[in-house]
Amino acid sequence: MRSVAEHQKIVSELFGPPETVRVAVADALGMATVDDAVAAFAMPAFDNSAMDGYAVRADDIAGASATEPVRLPVVDDIPAGRTGLVTLAPGTTARIMTGAPLPAGADAVVPVELTDGDFSVDHVPDSTVGFSSGVEAGKHIRREGSDIARGDVALPAGTVLGAAQIGLLSALGLADVAVARRLRVVVLSTGSELVEPGKPLQHGQIYESNGAMLTAALTEAGALARHVHFVPDDVADFLERLDEASADADLIITSGGVSAGAYEVVKEALDAGPVEFVKVAMQPGMPQGCGHHLDPAGRRVPIITLPGNPVSSLVSFEVFIRPPLRAAMGLPPDRPHVAATLGSDIRSPEGKRQFMRGVVDESLLPGVDGRLVVEPIGPPGSHHLRYLAGANALIDIPAATTALPAGSVVDVVVL
Numbered sequence: 001m002r003s004v005a006e007h008q009k010i011v012s013e014l015f016g017p018p019e020t021v022r023v024a025v026a027d028a029l030g031m032a033t034v035d036d037a038v039a040a041f042a043m044p045a046f047d048n049s050a051m052d053g054y055a056v057r058a059d060d061i062a063g064a065s066a067t068e069p070v071r072l073p074v075v076d077d078i079p080a081g082r083t084g085l086v087t088l089a090p091g092t093t094a095r096i097m098t099g100a101p102l103p104a105g106a107d108a109v110v111p112v113e114l115t116d117g118d119f120s121v122d123h124v125p126d127s128t129v130g131f132s133s134g135v136e137a138g139k140h141i142r143r144e145g146s147d148i149a150r151g152d153v154a155l156p157a158g159t160v161l162g163a164a165q166i167g168l169l170s171a172l173g174l175a176d177v178a179v180a181r182r183l184r185v186v187v188l189s190t191g192s193e194l195v196e197p198g199k200p201l202q203h204g205q206i207y208e209s210n211g212a213m214l215t216a217a218l219t220e221a222g223a224l225a226r227h228v229h230f231v232p233d234d235v236a237d238f239l240e241r242l243d244e245a246s247a248d249a250d251l252i253i254t255s256g257g258v259s260a261g262a263y264e265v266v267k268e269a270l271d272a273g274p275v276e277f278v279k280v281a282m283q284p285g286m287p288q289g290c291g292h293h294l295d296p297a298g299r300r301v302p303i304i305t306l307p308g309n310p311v312s313s314l315v316s317f318e319v320f321i322r323p324p325l326r327a328a329m330g331l332p333p334d335r336p337h338v339a340a341t342l343g344s345d346i347r348s349p350e351g352k353r354q355f356m357r358g359v360v361d362e363s364l365l366p367g368v369d370g371r372l373v374v375e376p377i378g379p380p381g382s383h384h385l386r387y388l389a390g391a392n393a394l395i396d397i398p399a400a401t402t403a404l405p406a407g408s409v410v411d412v413v414v415l
Helices: 004-012 163-171 210-221 235-246 265-270 310-328 385-389
Strands: 020-024 053-056 070-078 093-096 108-111 128-131 153-155 176-180 184-190 224-231 251-255 275-279 287-294 300-306 337-342 353-360 372-376 393-397 409-414
Touching (some): 053 070, 210 224, 210 251, 210 310, 224 235, 235 251, 265 300, 300 310, 310 353, 310 385, 337 393, 372 409
Parallel strands (some): 070 093
Antiparallel strands (some): 070 128, 337 409
């Protein structure tokens, strides 16, 4: 049998380097930048007020106190968005709003709460205002360039864009951004026993779950995933649907029809072509396949064929597909590997690398050297989807290991 590491290498070779596209900043959530985002101007672009209050020359109110307030004439009203240049003469003040440009000559802002001014909506602006205390020069002012200087790298290449990063690019005036393209992946599940959820079952049938599950896993990993409804165990029908699916796909993933029994439609349809079907020394997920499908236009589309049992299918996705898929979209690995202390005794089949479902609970007392504790859950069968749904980790047990006692240190993939 092929080792897990060998199959990981072969699958990863199906993926090319990231491709660059320009997309609207608003549509770039979760994508990775390919260039440094350089600020074309400073942020803030001008000195502005950090408070609703009054712009002053600090020296003009230096002697103000609660018993002897200083009153100044209000000579201007400066809202946010004011574009004209304003100069504040000595001995005067201007009402100013948060974000509004500071008038030339002013060197501080006094919050309205520290004056007798009235900012209520229906109040006519005061002609004079009293200050009950002095203020330090520079107080409550956002200086030009205090966030980003002109020419600074605002976001380095390789940044995965979240809400804050999209906000920053928008604030820099960028309407679009160069990012690594999302891969378009088609999921095709097979099996005559499958029934669409919501429809009645007959004896011997099961509801189809792999398509929705793998489509969700792909979307979570950052790809553009599309589920083609499951195909019955008919080679001609499968090949027709495969041709249709491959027309606009960067990758095809199938589930089911790859093991050693009869009615293995995927294996029967593709075994003679450039797809290799192998056994991988792992549990769950031993039957695997990968290669290329030649679409009607003569384009070689990568195809990865996963086993049909749901646990095998999703574990195989995590082990073989997720890392190179994300790398091909410029995204960093997002499944950390950590050393953890085993909470219970376990057994593992000889000669197979097992990915056992587990729960890492940070509330549990840490094991040796402060490591997290991981508790195995559920039996090893590849149909026990319930326990996979309850797991937040995979315990990676080497192929040469057949038993480990509680307290052993194990490698854990945190899901």
